[in-house]
Amino acid sequence: MTSDCAPALLGERDDERVRVVAAGSTPAERFTAFAAASTPALSRIAYLLCGDRHRAGDLVQLALERTYLAWGRVGDGDPFAYARRVIATARIDGWRRTRRDVLSDPADLHPAPVPDGTRTVVDRDALVRALRRLPEAQRRVVVLRHLLDRSEAQTADELGISVGAVKSSGSRGLARLRQLLGADGTGETTPARKGTVR
Amino acid sequence: MTIQDDFVAELQHAAGQVGPVAGLDGSAMGRRAVRRGRARRGALAGAAALAAVGAVVGAGLLTDGPAAISPAASDVPEGWTPVAVGGVRLALPPGLEPGADGVWEGTQDEGRQDFVQVQPADDGTPLAPPGSGLTPAAVDVPGAESAQYVTETSDDPAVAQDFTGTLHVHLGSGAVVQVVVVWGEADEGEDTFAELVGTVSVDDDSPALPAPDAVPELQPLAGYVREVPDGWREAELTGLGYAFPAGWLEDRSPAGVFPAGSTVRATSADGASRLSVTRAADSAGWPASIAPSSSHPASTFPLDGADVVQVETRTADRARTVTAKVRREGGRGYLVTVETPGTAAGRTLALQVLGTLGFVAGSEEVPGPDELPQLPTAAVPRDWTEARSGGLRLSVPPAWTAGSTAGAAVWTSGPEAGRAQETVRVSRGTVVDGVAPAPSGYRHDVPGADRVVVEVGERAGRGDAVQFVGTVELSRGDQMVVVEYAGPQGGDAGERFGMIVRSLALTGG
Incomplete structure (x- = not known):
């Protein structure tokens, strides 16, 4: 699960997300540029909310689709906030699809033990x-x-x-x-x- | 100004270590969103959304003009599947699977995904938005007052080269039904659309579709039939009957080790298909109905005595996973997962398995704490090492390494010959608001504990490996200790867990 996540974005916070500048000649191009730039941050939020990378992907796709439909209203404002709101209010928990999808090897989840027992x-x-x-x-x-x-x-x-x-x-x-x-x-x-x- | 304590700072630091989910292609997902948006535009409510999407379409589309489509034919092309929904009957090309309401999708390929969608289009949205340059063409649809279509091929680099064909069918009632075909390859899409339109006719008896932005409801599972196919092998897991094809290999080892075991599995001889049936420990908390999201369609089927029946299907990497969540009203809940190849035969197989499900004795009631089965445990070997974590005493095999992480004490096995790594993790906390863990799983007494909850299960390991996981939640007053053991599934992990559990004791504070 989390072993499939990219290396940590140390210190990255929601308010430090990449802001998409107007680029491209069509709304679809601008939206796609927004999607490309925002998907990493959106997926991180989705993953924190649901703890399942597949579900997180679903949530991001859902947020992008809703954001695109609202692009005329939010494209020149804060589309990231709109997409984040979609994720935060969506049904975040599916149920377990396969055993491989949900849980991970504890060896993946646990850092190496600290021999001296310090916290x-x-x-x-x-x-x-x-x-x-x-x-x-x-x-x-x-x-x-x-x-x-x-x-x-x-x-x-x-x-x-x-x-x-x-x-x-x-x-x-x-x-x-x-x-x-x-x-x-x-x-x-x-x-x-x-x-x-x- | 933010009020924040050290714990929140730690949480934020940990959250900062969570990276984005790997493998997501934001550009491809964006293009998919655009294509879906284009397909939905005819049913969009609201002038703002319409203007936004209409502008997108108009800016990026070639106006090829409609392709020539012959009047509707009643014949279903060979290999196509007839469906009736939303006021129309039509046939779908091979390779599409039911998705959300009124949507049939193909497998994703490099961010593209062919799909057909049927939806209401009653809000007066024109088939060809102003400025789009599209010219509707009339077509004969049996039973319809009138019908028109447009076809579009995108040259917008943001949405890649693909084809969209849109058909509006005007019914005698005044309703308008929209049929959209979105295809990744333009020429093939055009041919497909032409052939599909030729199969469309009005069907007043077809099930209605919800409005596009309505909360989707669980839909009947298409193709479900309640029967046990001839020759199939019937089995049961504590109250749920199920069956699987003859020749499949059944693995009841988890249930074998633990009589009330939570999971049984069966695998086809070639390993291509698998079934698992799991008794859900948390089923009492399932809501009666979970509305599926548009990106996460779900369906249901009739099951006697059930108050929850929900089915999700996921197709990825040419494999299909169908998960059914069923709960006996007032009783136990189960998760049934069928993994098959992503073929039509695989879908049929999954439906057949679901058709065998039925509640039997044992499903009616969730056992109380005193009715749970006793956890089987074995004597602790003399050479094991006694360890302590706060007020908890336990024993672990010799040469295991002690450490800690995330506020938990951890013992990890060493490079023991022939054994995969095992871990024991002990964490402590308080019972919040007096809510102790609900009784489930197994019964076992631990000296010094007021309440003990023991559960066993499994989770994914590396590759295809499956791990055995056993947890023990001990509470005394408002204090709680959670012990988790993880080891390789299929070996003696269950026995090992039983030994560790037997060694537990809460001593002083």
């Missing part, structure tokens, strides 16, 4: 697996609000829910992730740390 930070594969165990509503909020660092208002707008729902779903989602990931990394559960302002 490591949360790894990407553990994160993806843990996200999959969240209910869809919580997962959407955690991915948009916390992983992609959208504001509460932006997240609420993109998902079509209230800010209060963003707060509650985000809080519960993070709590569940803490549980699933053993947030302190020492094998001992500790209370959730209080937030700091940066």
